[in-house]
Amino acid sequence: MSKLCMGLFSGSLDKLTAAGVILSGAAADDMDVEVFVLLQGARAFIKGNENKIDNLAEASFLKDEFLSSLEKLKVSTWYEFFEMSKDMTNVKIYICSLAGKIWGGEKLEDFNDLVDDICGIGEYLTSAEEADIHMFI
Template sequence: MSKLSIIVFSGTDDKLIPVGVIAQGAAALGMDVQIFVTGWALTKFIKKPANPVWPKEFESMVPLLMEGMKKNNAPSWADMLKEAKSMGAKVYACSLMASVMGLKREDFNELVDDIVGVATFLQNAEGGQTLFI
């Protein structure tokens, strides 16, 4: 497997952490990595991102998780994505959802490389592994 594409739909931090881990790991292995951000996840990739959001069933465990991440010097999901990008990973915002949410290129933070449609994403993903998170 030399190509990994990740579709990121959820805007909850419990999903974004694995996106960062997997993207960084795949990029470190030399894989071509592309991340397609759509749905509620777009709110985490704008210049003024949404506050951390955790599913209700995990809220009681969040302090322990945060303490463990700090104790292990684990980077944030955003820092992991920055590292993946430094190794060639690309992050794309979904053009349809961006339009529906009234977001333009200038609204997105430095993690987003471009706004593309699903056809472009699918063409880029062809022949590789695709994950939906």
């Protein structure tokens, strides 16, 4: 079984949605997935923040158009994509401990149910080294 390692630095709605679509593709393929959530990404995983993420990293001046298109196309929310992927395949989500602290998350219970554990940067690099695919978003 192939392994995907994702470094998720971004915490904006557009990039989280892209990450979710990629994860669901990996789930369809039964891949093992490890997501390492870094700096800006960690804000989205703080408990209660999942529906508060509404900024775009790209083309933010077209936000209304982007959001209405997502709705019209019945695209799942980023959170739903992550949930679905976890239901379908072995997806582990780790928060970088520094990133968590920056947004007020110190312990596992400070984060939403998607999160499996808190980790250090060494584990991310080891995972990337061992993975068949490594991507940084």
